[in-house]
Amino acid sequence: MNITQTYQTDNDVESTPAAPSAKQLLRHILPLFRQYRLRLFAGFAALIVVDFLQLSIPRILKRGVDSLAAESATREILLRYGLYIILIAMGVVVLRFIWRYMIIGFSRYLERAIRNRIFAHIVKMDTAFFEKRTTGDIMAHASNDLNAVQMACGMGMVAAVDALVMTVAAIAFMSFIHVKLTLLALLPMPFLAIFTRILSGRMHRRFTTVQEQFSLLTEFSRSTLVSVKLIKAYTMEKFQTREFDKLGRKYVKSNLGVARIQGLMFPIATLVGNMGMLLILFFGGRLVIIGEISMGDFVAFITYLYMLIWPMMAIGWVTNLVQRGITSLTRIDSLLKERSLLPYAGEEVEKQEQITFELKNLNFTYPSSASPVLKDFSLTIGPGIHGMTGRTGSGKSTICKILARLYPVKDDSLFFNGLDVNTLAVESICANIGYVAQEPTLFSNSIAANIKLGKPEAVDEKMEEAARLAAIHEDIMAFPDGYETIIGERGVKLSGGQRQRLALARALLIDRPVLIIDDGLSAVDVETEHQIFAGLKEHLQGKTVLIVSNRLKLLTMTDHIIVLENGEISHDGRHEQLLEQSRFYRSMFAKQMRESEQLDYK
Amino acid sequence: MKDFGYQEDSTTAPLGDFNLWGRILVYCRYHWQLMTAAIILSLLITGATLGLPYLIQTGIDGYITNSELEIAERLSGLSMISIIFFGLVIIVLVATFFQVVTLEYVGQSIMHRIRQNLFGHMLKLDPHFFDTNPTGRLVTRLTNDIQNMHEMFTSVLVTIFNDLLRIVGILIVLFLLNARLALVMSIFVPIAVIITQLFARLARAQFRRIRSQLAKLNSFLSESISGIATLQVFGRQKETRKLHEKLSFGYLQRNLDQIKLFGTFMPLTEFMSSTAIALILWYGGSEILRNQLTLGELVAFLSYMRLFFQPLRELAQKYSIVQSAMASAERIFQLFDLKSDRILADKPHSAEDIHGNLQFHGVHFSYDGKHQVCKDISFTIRRGETVALVGATGSGKTTLVNLLLRFYDPQQGRITIDDIDISQFSLTNLRQLVGVVLQDIFILQDTLLANIVMDTGTSRQRVEEILAQTGIDRFVDRLPSGLDTLIGEGGQQLSTGEKQLLAFARVLCRNPIILVLDEATAAIDTESENILEEAIAESFANRTSLVIAHRLSTIRRADTILVMEEGRITERGNHDELMELNGHYAELVAMDVYNEAT
């Protein structure tokens, strides 16, 4: 946040060895530079004018002092010079405001643009992406990394340009006085270039570690706070704090790694500036003593050399800033480079009345695991109510997620009304599907907003109708604020069953031709479940419905039941058929029937 | 229940500066030696840096232009000066290096300590706090806000001494040079102070708004990512993006406002400096004309004036860093000030020799003070007994578990274990007595083993036994590195049923006196459930168990079944008795039964 300092030529940006090609990085920011070129032009123009105005104040002062020395000064002349200075200073104030507003403002515009791009990018990504990247990691990208980029493009750029102007001006003045001396003063410069080059490569690597550690820290705190109930119930507070401490220490350590380089970078830049001074003092001084240069030239030269020291000192600061910016931009770049494997650009499908999904010899392996979950899986799901059951981990949810187009599949393995889904735009397929996930996510909004998630324009009657169908209307009305009740993050202020029914109501409201309910009533009591299903049956006429459940009662209400085992269909058919054929189904029946026997002999 | 009142918009009553500084300095206390060292280093650097121009001056006046000396003498003198100059430059180099590293170490250590304390503090807060505060916001406090204080600790705290010292020193020199002129000049000090104060107030308000908007942005981001699949299936990408853009625009606006403020104030010190120069030229020049001042004095004065304004300018700049950091510090310390208002036992009862007779005595509870969730709940579970809770969703079953674990305290009534009020135990002891499978499924981002062992220190072998006994090994074997597989976000994902099995393994490792299962088998298939039930029956034969379930098959074995309706227990008895009663329970059973006719 410090502008007393300086500069950075474009060479430094390109000289970073570990970075991806500069072109790739520039791709993210160059268009913005172009878009805001007028703003930037105005800003830099103001900045340069300020520099020159400031150079002019000492000159006026000199005249004033000279006139005093020559005893030609009068109070009026002095007043006039004083007023000139104040006028110029006022101009400086205004111009400074302008450059700050223009350039730093630009960096904020740039920040916003990249932030929005990151967000727009991630909302399109498939679920596999979010298994690789944790929420905390993405949050760190959008806060800490973005911050570094913004700093580099704001203050970093200002200081760089400012220093460049000052350096050029100083060198120009100096060479006007004495070319040889100028060259002498600039002699240590190449060392600076070499050092910066060496150090910035290391700095890049170390920054990368720092930012990665920051991501870990963010994610750890996030995931701990999300599961705070578990932490408390299992008295893990100390343990988690210790783990956090470990991560924190690593973070501190990696920061110290950066500091050691930074600690070299700053003073080396200063050193180079001072070495120039030393050379002039020693050799230039000799020349004066021997009588090769006039004393006046020498003194003037030294004055201008002072002008050069200051930008030199700043080079460490700017390099640091720019390095951080590049490192962070690289990280953001790699985030933005990831492509969703889902076809967003495919053909649009019309909204259809009847929908049939067909899975053909699908082999599916989760990106994060080695062994396939579904093996050579074929299944056709057309209009009607299909039930699905199977042991834990047999792949039920996997099928639901594939049908809901959350994961990419290979060509020719999933067909939507006979069309390969990979040729169709995901969004247009999704527009046909209602999906209740096994662990539904609610948003920290009002109940109404949650139900209307897929259809904000729905009228309240429709919303209440959906809520009634999901048997949650009465629960909602029992809350003091009714539909306006704020349910907290992830719906923490609701009971488990209420959350599930809300998710169901949300899916019913959008009323799409396909409905997938992945064990969506597991936390709902039998009575309510019965009530819901009775109402649903009517509502679901003609739709393609898939209900995953481990409850016999619910399954028997469906037209067609699929039993999964280890990612394969072990049996499918109607209830009676399964009772005969499937051992798993029979055992489920045996267990869940016991009450009926009990009831029977009562 | 007391509200946490932790509302975080820009309207939060700010903590006084004095208060804040005091608390920040407390954190610095641990590092005072290093900080002193850094201050000394920074004085050294300043001294050496100021010494350089002086050396040059001496070089010029004493040797280069001094024609009274022999040429050889002048040359050797010049060499001497050059060597000293070189030495000073090297001192600056070394001192700066150590200063940067020391300060980074101190700053990072302080930040680490604050982060650590804040994290520990947050984990101590009641669940109620987490009900009302979005995770994203809390994470922002822990990470970004603490990070935001970085510059204050590394570049401001120490150099501020340096700058102040310089200003005072220069003022003294000015007075020695010419008291009258110095007096005139010193009017700039109060002006600078007033302007900076005004600026500080405005800037702080701006920064507060920026920080809270950033927290909002982060919360939104975190929530959107968590619910991304839902958003996609419901086709909300565009709308979510719009909402985000709105927040992001708000952030931009606030930052632009801040830039405007800075743009107005930051050049002011510079302006003052120029004005001062103009004043000196005019007033001092007039004094010369009246022979009250010599030209040399005026020139000296001018150069000291420049020296005087340089630290002033730097101070002003640092002050702005401080404002931003303080806006963050404010939020952090406000969080620290939140204390749980629950009464904890001064002398906690020992948890040894507890048999585990659990009793609820007329418990009333409401989350928000309006909506009564539990009404007059009384029941007893003796050691070795199993009590099952059934009831419609939302009838308050989980709430009872929350009360038992003291996530919340009842407004009326007591809960006792062996006739000892649970508030007499320390929270840790209580929670170690009670083993619970929570209805909400949580996974720690760690290995599977760590997720099972939790805080118990159970051996790997024992864990493997438990897994074999419960049939959970079946799914563990499928994982790429078995028990050492990293699970959770960023690691291997599990199916919901597998996560519930995992939760079972957790509770089996703990060997608690009281076992609570809240919908623990909702997502588990019957076969696995059968195996689990056997394992539980075996391991918890003479424990106190409270089982909540919707699948009636699960609860039939219970000694007592409690039926809950709208926060009250309406029926109690064993299966047969309740069937006899022919009330709500019998209805439920009838409904659950598969009826061949349908």
Ligand SMILES: Nc1ncnc2c1ncn2[C@@H]1O[C@H](COP(=O)(O)OP(=O)(O)OP(=O)(O)O)[C@@H](O)[C@H]1O
């Ligand atoms: N943290 C909370 N803040 C405010 N209200 C809450 C909170 N948790 C639960 N409630 C409300 O308290 C009531 C009882 O919830 P509880 O979770 O105890 O129900 P439950 O019997 O466990 O239901 P389910 O069978 O669906 O799990 C519900 O109406 C719920 O909305």
Ligand SMILES: Nc1ncnc2c1ncn2[C@@H]1O[C@H](COP(=O)(O)OP(=O)(O)OP(=O)(O)O)[C@@H](O)[C@H]1O
């Ligand atoms: N995102 C994922 N990445 C890797 N493996 C996964 C992922 N999700 C699930 N698995 C694994 O794939 C298998 C099938 O999981 P799936 O969620 O489809 O099971 P399920 O039949 O729905 O089980 P449940 O009845 O427990 O819900 C499981 O062994 C699980 O561990």
Ligand SMILES: [Mg+2]
């Ligand atoms: Mg599943």
Ligand SMILES: [Mg+2]
């Ligand atoms: Mg519950």
